[in-house]
Amino acid sequence: MAAITPSTFDPLLAHVNVRLQQGVPIVDADWNLLDDIRKFELRAFLKWYVGDGVPDGNDGFRITGGLSNSFTIRAGTQGPPGSLSNQESALRQVGRFIVDGLDVFLHSDLVFTAQPLHQDQSGSAALAAKLGVPVIAPLTTPSSDHRVIVELDVWERLLTPDEEPKLVHTGLGVETCARTRREWVVRAYPESAPGPHLPGHSYATLALLQRFNGQAVTSDGQIIDRRQRRLLLPPAHLITDILGIDPYEYRAGQGRPPISIREAVNALLAGQLPTTADLPVSPGPGSDTIRRAFVLDSQNGLAAFWVSPRVGSVNQIFATRLDLATPEAGFAPGVAVTSGTTHVEPTAVPLPNGEFLVAYQNGLISNSTTDVVFKRATLAGLPAAPEQTLSATAGTADETPFGVLAGDIVTFFVRQAATNTWFFRRYRHTDNTFMDSTPVALPAPAAAGVAGGLHASVAGGVVWLAYVTTAGNTMTLARLTPTAAAGSAVDHIIPGPLTGTDPFVVGVSGTEAMVFYKDTQIKVVSALSGTWQTGSIVTIPSTDTDTQPAAARDANGTCFLLATRPVSGAGNEVFLRRRDPATGVWGSAQQVISNPSNDQNPHPVVVPGQGIWVLWRSDRPGSGNFDLFAKRIVTAI
Secondary structure, eight states: OOOOOOOOOOGGGOOOOOOOOTTOOOOHHHHHHHHHHHHHHHHHHIIIIIOSBOBTTOOTTEEEEEEETEEEEEOOOOSOSSOOOHHHHHHHSSEEEEETTEEEEESSOEEGGGSTTBTTSTTHHHHHHHHTSOOBOOOOOOSSOEEEEEEEEEEEEEEOTTTOGGGEETTTTEEOOOEEEEEEEEEEEETTSOOOOOTTOEEEEEEEEEEOTTOOEEOGGGEEEOOOOOBOOOOTHHHHHHHOSOHHHHHTTOSOOSSOHHHHHHHHHTTOOOBOOOEEOOOOSSOOBOOSOEEEOTTSEEEEEEEEOTTTTOOEEEEEEEETTSGGGOOOOOEESOOSSOOEEEEEEEOTTSOEEEEEESSOTTOTTOOEEEEEEOTTTGGGSOOEEEEOOTTSOEEEEEEEEETTEEEEEEEETTTTEEEEEEEETTTTEESSSSOEEOOSSOSSEEEEEEEEEEETTEEEEEEEESSTTBEEEEEEOTTSOGGGSEEEEEOOSOBOEEEEEEEOSSSEEEEEEESSSEEEEEEETTEEOTTOOEEOTTOTTOEEEEEEEOTTSOEEEEEEEEOTTSSEEEEEEEEOTTTOOBOOOEEEEOOSSOEEEEEEEEETTTEEEEEEEEOTTSTTOOEEEEEEEESOO
């Protein structure tokens, strides 16, 4: 055989062409390099953009049983019947398999033991030595139950005129170019003792055989097919048809569903809403505590604010953010908004320019020196931002602030402990000014307000607020117009006779709101035109043990109610109910958070086009240490 110059091909050099030059000889190394470049590009495409396995419409290399200590490797039935030329037959009538970017084919069914390299075949040892590979080890009658791996072993070798006389030019009697041949065999090994993988060889698992003690015959029922099948590049419009997004955007990671379509369909078939996996918010030492400070900001992110003693065992306000464009990246590391002495009870209002207004107490509840202060800055700038006074009354605690944004005005509600009275104070964020020089008391019956027992939301440009008084836990609903004069800003006051705790308000419009609260069961009542609607108090079925109601309403008018419920064999878990906007009927409860721990204090946020994100706290880290978690409840893909 004529000499062949050692290959100069190196794919990492990124050569893509061999170019002829005038007056320069053509040598074998140039020709071979050109061939190697083209071959490598095709192999890389098949490996990385198509994948291993059997193409759609082909059933090649399927393993079937029925033989004693052997099996059959099937070519499968594909293509047109009848005799075709070799070129047509190789294209249409053979079983195919791609292994590591190498395409191999099988002309006809082949028995495992009939392979020339099989140990039982005459001359197999000599052939193995010539090819530089081991013989195929036989299967024997098993002495114990075990599984066998069936592998396809593929490699390439140089084919010389010694094996292929046609490589000698008959007219000249000299060799022509050599050939490279792609070889393959099927090997089988016990799963507990797999065979060697040789350098330069590629392997793919075809099947698993379950073998039983003393049984030589392997039936089809003992064979588990492990081939990857139905390889086919789908048409680009399939992505648009299924997900409603441009294929180029999808390939850029945009608009991808948060869970698989299969998971979503299975959940819907079970009458449930699909959810994503639980996402840690900011794990750390110390028990984290949350209020209602989980907000959607103007930069397409979710920001969470909470209290933790994780630094120096002193409670401070912490914050983090999740970029909804890349939720897979998780929440950013938490930052301490405050430092020094105790700071608790945060409320947060996102501003249109990307900043946050964060108000909180600078001392404990009912401590006479406690005041309510606030900071304004971007999330990264909050730790260094100066504190500004929101409510500071001498000799009594100003506590449990809650803030909402309507238009350009942020309305804060603060309770003064000495009189148990709720106050409001408005702040115009566009020019950094207070519209009220001092906090303004809510009109009667605002007295005897319970600390923390107030919630507010915005709809139709007004603020709806519900709060609990200490007199029999009676709730009051009020409406505040942020742009009105202080003395007339609050109207639409509806006092009891509602008795309950844990109020949560969902504004519907400028004239309608819904209040969720805990009585003997969780109830919801709607207010319209200055009064509670007749017959509007609805007891949510099977919620007698539920607490901490929190609700959200999407643009279609669908309401979602989350609540904490004790569960047998665990602590508390979070359940969801959905209210049909057409019928007004509440669906059955779905457990959306499940863990053998104590999950509680859910707070939902509606994200347009995504559904609902919920934040909660859980003691799953153990030892009474509560951390925060979040997940998405998928209502839209």
